[in-house]
Amino acid sequence: MGEEIVVPTVVFGSIVGIVWLVSFFNSRKRLTIHETLRHAIDKGQTLSPELLQNMSLVTDPVRADLRRGVLFLAFGAAFGVLAALIGREEAEALTPMLGVATFPIFLGIAYIGLWAFGRGKSQA
Numbered sequence: 001m002g003e004e005i006v007v008p009t010v011v012f013g014s015i016v017g018i019v020w021l022v023s024f025f026n027s028r029k030r031l032t033i034h035e036t037l038r039h040a041i042d043k044g045q046t047l048s049p050e051l052l053q054n055m056s057l058v059t060d061p062v063r064a065d066l067r068r069g070v071l072f073l074a075f076g077a078a079f080g081v082l083a084a085l086i087g088r089e090e091a092e093a094l095t096p097m098l099g100v101a102t103f104p105i106f107l108g109i110a111y112i113g114l115w116a117f118g119r120g121k122s123q124a
């Protein structure tokens with residue numbers, strides 16, 4: 001196989017792998033929280049409102065929106081810097097790479113907007 005096949009396959013495969021790993025470990029974290037609560041209930045322990053509040057903060061979607069937003073902004077900025085560095089050698093590569101860098105930047109802005117609008121609302 002040539003380099004023109006291996007490199008895109010590895011790049012796009014790594015993106016799929018990263019998304020799968022994040023989803024997998026998030027689901028395991030939620031499953032662990034549910035198992036912990038189930039064991040506590042089975043043992044007859046009373047669950048205080050403070051404990052439930054602290055357990056819910058682990059999967060707080062509002063806090064997660066801010067984290068995702070910052071990470072997407074950082075990823076977009078890093079890709080923009082990479083585009084600028086590659087653009088020094090290959091000038092025609094600068095514009096498409098900056099175009100690709102705008103996707104995570106706009107996703108980050110959207111997540112930070114969701115965080116800003118959702119942080120004042122009380123949870124159900």
